[in-house]
Amino acid sequence: MLGVNIMACLFGHKWNGCKCTKCGKTRDEGHDWDLCKGKCKICGKTRPPEHDWSGCVCKRCGKKRDASHQWDGCKCSICGKTRDEGHDWDGCTCRRCKKRRNEEHKWDGCICRVCGWKRDEEHDWDGCTCKRCGAVTITGHTWENGKCTKCGMKWNDSYDYAVQLMDEGKYESAIRILKKMKDADGKCLEKIRECIPLIYERDTKKIAQNDPSEDSYSLDYRLDNLETSWMGSLSHPLYDRLLEQRYQAFQHNIEKKDYESARGWYRIIEHKIPEKNEEITRSIYKAVKDLMQEQNYGEAMSWLSKVSADSAEQKEIQTECREAWKRNPKNPSFCPNSPNLTHSWETVESVKTIDGNLRKAGHGKKRCKYCGKIDEFSYDYDTDGY
Numbered sequence: 001m002l003g004v005n006i007m008a009c010l011f012g013h014k015w016n017g018c019k020c021t022k023c024g025k026t027r028d029e030g031h032d033w034d035l036c037k038g039k040c041k042i043c044g045k046t047r048p049p050e051h052d053w054s055g056c057v058c059k060r061c062g063k064k065r066d067a068s069h070q071w072d073g074c075k076c077s078i079c080g081k082t083r084d085e086g087h088d089w090d091g092c093t094c095r096r097c098k099k100r101r102n103e104e105h106k107w108d109g110c111i112c113r114v115c116g117w118k119r120d121e122e123h124d125w126d127g128c129t130c131k132r133c134g135a136v137t138i139t140g141h142t143w144e145n146g147k148c149t150k151c152g153m154k155w156n157d158s159y160d161y162a163v164q165l166m167d168e169g170k171y172e173s174a175i176r177i178l179k180k181m182k183d184a185d186g187k188c189l190e191k192i193r194e195c196i197p198l199i200y201e202r203d204t205k206k207i208a209q210n211d212p213s214e215d216s217y218s219l220d221y222r223l224d225n226l227e228t229s230w231m232g233s234l235s236h237p238l239y240d241r242l243l244e245q246r247y248q249a250f251q252h253n254i255e256k257k258d259y260e261s262a263r264g265w266y267r268i269i270e271h272k273i274p275e276k277n278e279e280i281t282r283s284i285y286k287a288v289k290d291l292m293q294e295q296n297y298g299e300a301m302s303w304l305s306k307v308s309a310d311s312a313e314q315k316e317i318q319t320e321c322r323e324a325w326k327r328n329p330k331n332p333s334f335c336p337n338s339p340n341l342t343h344s345w346e347t348v349e350s351v352k353t354i355d356g357n358l359r360k361a362g363h364g365k366k367r368c369k370y371c372g373k374i375d376e377f378s379y380d381y382d383t384d385g386y
Contacts, residue, residue, distance in 0.1 A: 018043050036061040054078070072096070092117065110135070126150070138181055138188065157181075162191065171195040247276055254283045257290060259299060281307050288317060297325040298334065301342050337370040344369050 013020040017030035019042050031040040036058060038049035051058035055068045055078045069076040073086035075096045087094040091104040093115050105112035109122045110133050123130035128140040129150050138159040141148040146155040155161050159181060165174040175195055178188040253262035262283075284303050291300035300321050307314075325334070335343040350364035363378040 016042065018045070036063065056081070074099070090114075108132070128153070138183070138185075159188065159191075162188075166191065166195065166198075169198075171199050250280070251283065254287060257287075259287050259291065259303070262287065263303065281310075285314060285317060288321065292317075292321055292324065295324075297321055298342060301325050305339075305342065335368055335371050335373070338368075343371070343373060343375075345375070348374075 008022040009020060009025070013025060014022050015027070015030060017032050018028070018040060019026050026043045026045075028045075031045060032042050033039070033047075034041055035050045035052075038047050039045070051063060052060045053065070053068065055070055056065050056076060057063070057079050064079045064081070066081070069081060070078050071083070071086065073088055073096055074084070074094060075082050082097040082099070084099070087099060088096050089101070089104070091106060091114055092101055092112060093099070094101075100115045100117060102117065105117055105119075106114050107119070107122070109124055110119050110130060111117070118133045118135070120135065123135055123137075124132050125137065125140060127142055127150050128137050128148060129135070130137075136151045136153070141153060141158060141160065142150055143155055143160075147153070148155075148158075157177060157180070159178070162174040162177040165171070165177070172195075175192050178192050181188050183189055250262050253259070284307050288300045288303050291297070291303070304318055304321060338344060345366040346369050348365050348367045350362060352362045361378060363376065365374055365376055367374050
């Protein structure tokens, strides 16, 4: 076939612009350019496109560019592009580009009859649902088989159920539900604020005045979660009393040499009673010395991880404890990769169970974030998940 083509053009090519119709050979002349695409229609050769711009639109192909617009207020009169300036407002809607703004609405209850904008006021409630906009409120439900017949909300997720839990004394469970709900009227926040003193009153009955116990830690933990996790900046006057209880419990456990319990209290008070920090540090180093005499270097290292060595004596204690700890690496708390040579655990699995005696317990697995060691753990929890 190649030979036939050569022979066909032996006495000259038959050019159609840039391409021979006999043998298919091309040349760099006689191209039929599609100027906007920058491509020859015959041979496919390319070059930079050449549009015929009329302002922001090419007259040949209609391509648009973001330049040379002819603005009529907020809208280009050539290509129709809009910008957020130069609007011609008619109340809440621009006459030119139809953009909406949350101003100068013409309200029909909760809906603007011009633009359809909705607001969370002046609803026309039919039970829990607004007949105009379909919004759902936290009250006014019609319950049937654990579900609202109007909006489909589940009973266990409702404001009414949270109030029932409060009546049953299950304040933490009620708060978890209330915090998840949309609270335009502030009813949920009001109920949460009611829960805090009730929790305090309930749990302080468990605390022996002169013998702080794990019950007081439980109370403090719950209220601490209310303050910092569940409601953010929610504050109340009980915390001055709790701070003093925390500190007294910490020192009480130190005196009893119950260092495990004392360490739990230290974790809570370390950043909240700055004027007590020096006394706390002295107590911690007292605990470390006692633990070293008992050769309980793992527990001593856990305490040392909470404070810096500010004095020469403290630095000496730190060094002595570390060296002793390194000589006893078979201790189950030993972690060679950790800065303080002890494991730092994070939960990777947790399961809650109820046995035949209705005892609520949990178990799971934890992993050291430094060395990757996996260990198992177990715990009990009460009706509110603690």
